[in-house]
Amino acid sequence: MKTVVGVAVVEDGRVLAAYRPGPEGGWEFPGGKVEPGETDEQAAVREIREELDLEIKVGESLGAGVDISAEYRLHVYLATVLSGDPVLREHSELRWFAAAELDEADWLVPDRPFVRELRTRL
Numbered sequence: 001m002k003t004v005v006g007v008a009v010v011e012d013g014r015v016l017a018a019y020r021p022g023p024e025g026g027w028e029f030p031g032g033k034v035e036p037g038e039t040d041e042q043a044a045v046r047e048i049r050e051e052l053d054l055e056i057k058v059g060e061s062l063g064a065g066v067d068i069s070a071e072y073r074l075h076v077y078l079a080t081v082l083s084g085d086p087v088l089r090e091h092s093e094l095r096w097f098a099a100a101e102l103d104e105a106d107w108l109v110p111d112r113p114f115v116r117e118l119r120t121r122l
């Protein structure tokens with residue numbers, strides 16, 4: 001099974017989410033596929049740099065992975081900002097969500113267990 005990493009960047013009690021455009025779109029954690037030879041943490045740092053121009057420190061995993069296809073499993077990691085401000089590059093929208101706002105968003109289905117877990121951590 002290959003891994004997709006989602007990164008829950010948390011700052012001041014809010015989490016940064018990104019809207020994936022298109023027919024399969026919805027709110028998600030920025031991130032992407034782990035490349036051969038990379039650790040999950042390295043992939044998280046690379047993807048967040050590429051997608052948001054942000055330097056992060058990756059923290060703990062938000063619980064068990066969720067299968068998103070026969071080939072890929074989603075793992076979500078907490079992270080904090082080391083430097084930079086998020087830049088919109090690949091998504092259609094970025095938004096910081098407080099715990100009480102998380103339910104307002106139309107999250108991708110595989111992300112929902114992680115969102116539930118996050119609510120207790122913000």
Ligand SMILES: Nc1nc2c([nH]c(=O)n2[C@H]2C[C@H](O)[C@@H](COP(=O)(O)OP(=O)(O)OP(=O)(O)O)O2)c(=O)[nH]1
Nearest residue numbers: 004005006028029030031032033068074108110111
């Ligand atoms: N990044 C991200 N992808 C997610 C989440 N939830 C979820 O189901 N996915 C799915 C959508 C995509 O099918 C897949 C991630 O693919 P991607 O297109 O972001 O990966 P990538 O940046 O490495 O891009 P590519 O090289 O395949 O073009 O995982 C999530 O929270 N974050």
